[in-house]
Amino acid sequence: MKKSTMIFSVFILLLTFSIGAYxxxxxxxxxxxxxxxxxxxxxxxxxxxxxxxxxxxxxxxxxxxxxxxxxxxxxxxTGSTTAQNGLSKTIDNVTVKIDKVVQDSDSLKVYVTYINNSDNKINTTDSLTRIVANGKQYSYNTEFNFERWYKKDVPHADSYIEPGVTEENVIFFEPVNADSINIALTVKWEDYRFNHVKITK
Structure with a gap:
């Protein structure tokens, strides 16, 4: 084999390995x-x-x-640590937005907006909502929420939201001794998590 042919063959072989590697x-x-x-x-x-x-x-x-x-x-x-600027997360064309978190002596209120841009109805599943403050988990309390929905004029989203619909909601928890919380919501059986959400008092 001539030297030039051998060099050309080696060059082709190296080029092949190089292309394969990248x-x-x-x-x-x-x-x-x-x-x-x-x-x-x-x-x-x-x-x-x-x-x-x-x-x-x-x-x-x-x-x-x-x-x-x-x-x-x-x-x-979709990631911001200031709830007042609005936190949002979208999964499969369904957006969950934390508008704000407000606390007074009565309760901690999580203001949520659901936006359904999917082709199917979605379940909001409030009962699976939980928050974490100072290493402690607080689960949704049906009776605690019902009393506050019934006595106060606050938004309350339906259990199921049709395509193209936007609905606001308020979820109540007992007051916590913290400046910020982590929030976990379940919508359409997907987890929406928001960390270090500031509390307005």
């Missing part, structure tokens, strides 16, 4: 309940994914300025 492979990703299949390149045990695809999963947008050669990412984050 070739993109389809993987399934889940971000905040949103599922999508995207190309992933595994390089030195690190996963590299397309910036646009990941950003769009979070409801964001990627723009590129060719003059400055700059990519700008505008996010629509």
């Amino acid at each position: 070739a993109a492979t389809k993987y399934n990703f889940t971000f905040d309940g949103k599922k999508q299949s995207m190309d992933v390149q595994l390089i030195n045990n690190k996963a590299y994914v397309p910036l646009n695809a990941v950003t769009e999963l979070f409801g964001g947008e990627v723009t590129y300025d060719s003059k400055s050669k700059t990519y700008a990412v505008t996010s629509n984050s």
